[in-house]
Amino acid sequence: MxxxxxxxxxxxxxxxxQICRFIPYFLPKFVLESAILQKLNDILPLVxxxxxxxxxxxxxxxxxxxxxxxxxxxxxxxVILSYKWLNNILLSVVVGIASINFFVWVM
Amino acid sequence: xxxxxxxxxxNIVKITLPIFMGYFPAGxxxxxxxxxxxxxxxxxxxxxxxxxxxxxxxxxxxxxxxGASVLSIFLSTFMMSLRFIFxxxxxxxxxxxxxxxxxxxxxxxxxxNFALLSTYPEEFRKKVILKVGVTVVSYWTLGGIVGVxxxxxxxxxxxxxxxxxxxxxxxxxxxxxxxxxxxxMALATVAFLIAKQFADNSLLLISIVIAMVFVIALxxxxxxxxxxxxxxxxxxxxxx
Numbered sequence: 001m002x003x004x005x006x007x008x009x010x011x012x013x014x015x016x017x018q019i020c021r022f023i024p025y026f027l028p029k030f031v032l033e034s035a036i037l038q039k040l041n042d043i044l045p046l047v048x049x050x051x052x053x054x055x056x057x058x059x060x061x062x063x064x065x066x067x068x069x070x071x072x073x074x075x076x077x078x079v080i081l082s083y084k085w086l087n088n089i090l091l092s093v094v095v096g097i098a099s100i101n102f103f104v105w106v107m
Numbered sequence: 108x109x110x111x112x113x114x115x116x117x118n119i120v121k122i123t124l125p126i127f128m129g130y131f132p133a134g135x136x137x138x139x140x141x142x143x144x145x146x147x148x149x150x151x152x153x154x155x156x157x158x159x160x161x162x163x164x165x166x167x168x169x170x171x172x173x174g175a176s177v178l179s180i181f182l183s184t185f186m187m188s189l190r191f192i193f194x195x196x197x198x199x200x201x202x203x204x205x206x207x208x209x210x211x212x213x214x215x216x217x218x219x220n221f222a223l224l225s226t227y228p229e230e231f232r233k234k235v236i237l238k239v240g241v242t243v244v245s246y247w248t249l250g251g252i253v254g255v256x257x258x259x260x261x262x263x264x265x266x267x268x269x270x271x272x273x274x275x276x277x278x279x280x281x282x283x284x285x286x287x288x289x290x291x292m293a294l295a296t297v298a299f300l301i302a303k304q305f306a307d308n309s310l311l312l313i314s315i316v317i318a319m320v321f322v323i324a325l326x327x328x329x330x331x332x333x334x335x336x337x338x339x340x341x342x343x344x345x346x347x
Contacts, residue, residue: 001147009170010153010154013158016184017191020185020188020192021192022214025213036323039322042286044322046282046292047291047318048315051298052311056275079276089133093273096273096276097266097270097273101265
């Protein structure tokens, strides 16, 4: 990871996030109230988060990878259940890492 | 419900304590993951108080670790942050008049402090909005700093990189709890499968663009029931 890349990524991250907080100072109200923007705001965050889950998983390329793929799905199930029970992000992440190690060992 | 309208720092810490309980461990998780993904320490810590968005900061870890394009990073964080537009719109009336204070207040508006401030009367909000922003960003940054150092100290745990899908799954669950809609999840899967047919690189970016086209082209009632829509609108108009 080169220094230039980190700087450019940093700028993209700061601008990409902060621009949304400052847009209402610059854009006319009719644009902010447009149906398309409302629709994107309603639907896209969940879409992107699901895409982040999918792209961060190791997807199966062959039959041999299937057991690892299912181990990941089971571990994610444990993560959600533990979060419903404990309501603590850090603990649920720990549960997730412990679960994936367990399921990989079992399967 | 009786509200404590004391504007002292002591009371600000008291009323933001529930946010601390969420931000501090989540900040530790962020710092540890960023450290393990090889992101520079300075980047991780400075991002905590210049970006101040868990979703964007978590999302950028795998993107940077895989060398994703700067455009992918910009587009995905921008799309995930669109909701902030509505927070600023709702809170604009109570922002400080001093331009620097207004700048800091706007930059530190998040889901949690928006939700907290929404429960208080406008006059109180006006007096504490800056203090609340500065206090909660401190919680988040402190968690990040602790996480970075823990991440560098803890020996390599097998499958530690699986922490990221875990975090994203939790964020999906949180978002789903609010919307109670599975269709955006189906749309994401379809967009990914289409993108996978003709691209190997920049899959996330291409999937987002495909999903955006679908969202713009399809009617909203395909995704949300009238009841959910009217509830969302009422919340926006009521500022809660």
